[in-house]
Amino acid sequence: MVTHPLDSLKVRMYLYGEGQANKRPRFIIAQEILKAEGYRAFLSGMTATCMRQSIFSSVRFATHDHIESQFQAWNAADSKCSTSSSTNLPQKLVSGGLAGALAGGVACPADVVLVRMQADGNLPAHLKRGYRNVLHGLYCIVTQEGLTSLFRGLGPLLTRACCSTAAQFTAYEVAKTCLVESLQMDVASVSTHMLASTGAAGVATLVCNPLDVVKARMMQTRQNGYRNSLHCFTTMIRTEGLGGLYKGLGPNFMRNCPQVVLMWVFYEQYAEAYKLGKRWYNGPPPAKPHAPS
Numbered sequence: 001m002v003t004h005p006l007d008s009l010k011v012r013m014y015l016y017g018e019g020q021a022n023k024r025p026r027f028i029i030a031q032e033i034l035k036a037e038g039y040r041a042f043l044s045g046m047t048a049t050c051m052r053q054s055i056f057s058s059v060r061f062a063t064h065d066h067i068e069s070q071f072q073a074w075n076a077a078d079s080k081c082s083t084s085s086s087t088n089l090p091q092k093l094v095s096g097g098l099a100g101a102l103a104g105g106v107a108c109p110a111d112v113v114l115v116r117m118q119a120d121g122n123l124p125a126h127l128k129r130g131y132r133n134v135l136h137g138l139y140c141i142v143t144q145e146g147l148t149s150l151f152r153g154l155g156p157l158l159t160r161a162c163c164s165t166a167a168q169f170t171a172y173e174v175a176k177t178c179l180v181e182s183l184q185m186d187v188a189s190v191s192t193h194m195l196a197s198t199g200a201a202g203v204a205t206l207v208c209n210p211l212d213v214v215k216a217r218m219m220q221t222r223q224n225g226y227r228n229s230l231h232c233f234t235t236m237i238r239t240e241g242l243g244g245l246y247k248g249l250g251p252n253f254m255r256n257c258p259q260v261v262l263m264w265v266f267y268e269q270y271a272e273a274y275k276l277g278k279r280w281y282n283g284p285p286p287a288k289p290h291a292p293s
Helices: 004-015 028-037 039-043 045-077 089-122 134-145 147-151 152-183 190-220 229-240 243-245 249-281
Strands: none
Touching: 004 028, 004 039, 004 045, 004 089, 004 190, 004 249, 028 039, 028 089, 045 089, 045 134, 045 229, 089 134, 089 147, 089 152, 089 190, 134 147, 152 190, 152 229, 190 229, 190 243, 190 249, 229 243
């Protein structure tokens, strides 16, 4: 919710100058939107972003932890493996990619409504959809366009969610390990988590911005729009150049950075609290019997 206005600005910049060469968005767009539509334009889709984030984040964290724990169990059981049961880099990427793809698919309907509500201000009056909230948006899409339209842009969404989660989760774990081992920082320190998550946000933003642009354009397009994500991608390259893939990069990072930092800091605190609570609930471990003298 805190970063939602930047998310709305990001989507507007993704759609800016669509199909037009040498037309790059600038941050002055924010001032133009404020003058033309008021501050409420930056809050469009708030209900959709709450639904989307609650579904996407919970599913990918739960799935990622489960997949990674399976890899750790396999590593521990493998006699050829080292004494450490921690996951290696390919396993981290696979865990993040699978978790992101699953979470993205589950959250796709809310994502479609979110993008459309944020992009409504870009449309002429006769094409505005006017969704009042996420539930109204879901109802309108199903009744007017059919159930399958809830999954418009699913291809680029799954690709984006897979790459984003793999890059973000892996970059965070690698950065945290480097900070602890190289700089002797405390693994449980909030400052360690903040630095590692800032790096993870930067990596994920650079990797996923082109996929974000394609996803946003596919989700807001109507039946006569792009045929598929590949057609959208090639059309953008042809008409807008490579720079079109990185429209909205600034607000995308400005939105991702605080969101990712807060997410990982809270996650680490919750994980530590869960461990403490579990130890308290289970009680102290039984004492080892003394060896006979």
